[in-house]
Amino acid sequence: MAYILGVTPHGIAIQALRMARDMSISELAHLAGIHRSTLARLERELTDTSGNTIRRIADALEVSPADITRGEPVSTKTKSSPRAVPFPGTDEGAYFHYTPEEAASFLPWSARWLRERAYRREIPFNGGGRRVTFTGLDIREISGRTAIRPESEQRKRRTKRAAPAAA
Incomplete structure (x- = not known):
């Protein structure tokens, strides 16, 4: 299984979908299997998360992952390339x-x-x-x-x- 890193959630979309379903943050977090504070940070767009977490939130909200990720295709996102590291002697x-x-x-x-x-x-x-x-x-x-x-x-x-x- 490929690990998917650095997906940017659309916090407003997550919050709007959650409120439209009349769910609290705690209820959605429980359904998605994540901690309440993590979901709160995602809704406020203070952090990025893995594609697996996005999928779990999308499943709990009964929407596709693209609906809560600014349109990024979650299934094709790959791990970022390693950063450029200068030689220590320079x-x-x-x-x-x-x-x-x-x-x-x-x-x-x-x-x-x-x-x-x-x-x-x-x-x-x-x-x-x-x-x-x-x-x-x-x-x-x-x-x-x-x-x-x-x-x-x-x-x-x-x-x-x-x-x-x-x-």
């Missing part, structure tokens, strides 16, 4: 906020690994709105912290550290 990418899934495409770790380390405050991240995101600068710092150095470079570091101690 000027544009330095302050771009990447999801853990997007950041994982630039790092050798999974999105889950990045999220878990961020929650433990082991790696730099941005936690605005309880969502973990990474800027390009964060991705570069994570990459630098966890990079595996060539053996010759590791030896140089050890000898530099050891030399002042011996003197």
